[in-house]
Amino acid sequence: MGRRLIVMAAGAGVVVAAGAMLLVSGEQGSRAAGSSARLPALEDPLTGQEVARAGAIASAGSRSHLAAGRTKLLYVERDDDKDSAGHRRADAYLYDYGGDRLIVRTVDLGRGTVVRETVARGVQPPPSKEEENTAAGLLLGDPRYARGLREAYAKAGGGPLRSATALGLRGLIFTPSGESGSARQCETHRCLRLFVRLPDATWLDTSRIVVDLSAKKIHTLEW
Structure with a gap:
């Protein structure tokens, strides 16, 4: 044509x-x-199309691990490296839960290629929304806490809790500091402190709960 x-x-x-x-x-x-x-200027925010394209290009070499859940694309941000030679670029952040590695792939949006990759251990960027939902799903699947969470949600006027996505969630990276017990695994694992907001705007007491996304289990802090 x-x-x-x-x-x-x-x-x-x-x-x-x-x-x-x-x-x-x-x-x-x-x-x-x-x-x-008009094309986006170098300093313009990434468009939705650019975010999707950069994520797809950066994930192309990790599709089997992404499908198995061993690696996840966390988010995509504009790359502000002054050495970009005027090219519009995006940084895609991926986390390998099996090896506990942060992978950052820089995508040249004009050429459609990965131009740089860095891999690091012990570096924990803020959690993504998908990770917050995954952590809440693990919490709902834990027999020690699932019943109490569902009852608190219903009591707060939410009715039956059918999905973790119905919760108001805020996640923060958990780094152990002298903790004993299983939570010490979070020295190398990717772990979240999950704050859960109920339908009546109150917050569930999750102060002793740590969600280990690498091991896919819940740790209870020992005080």
Whole structure:
């Protein structure tokens, strides 16, 4: 299929596209042409399309691990490296739960390629929304806490709790500091302190609970 033909008659405000003719005002035609031709500037926030594209490119080499849940794409941010030579880039953050490694892949959005990769252990970026939901799902699957959580949710006016996504969640990375017991595994694992907001705007007491995303289990802090 050949290149689509687009012709604009400035005075008449006529647009011909692939054989179809649209009549628009001169001002509207100019505005439409300007918006369609404008590309994001280097300092502009990433568009939704760019975020999705960068995530797909960065994840291409980890698809089997992503499908198995051993690695997850956390989020994508604009890369502000001054050495980008004017190219628009994005940093994709992935976490390998099996090896407890943070993988950051920098994607050149113009070329559609990964131009840099860094791998580090012991580096814990803030949790993603998906990780907060995963942590809440593990909490709901734990027989020690699931019943109390469901009862508190219903009592707060939420009715039956059908999914972790119905909860108001806020997660913070947990780093052990002199703890004993199983929570010491969080020295190397990716672990969250999960704060749960109920429908009546009160917060569930989860102060002793740590969710271990690497081991997929719950630790109870010993005080």
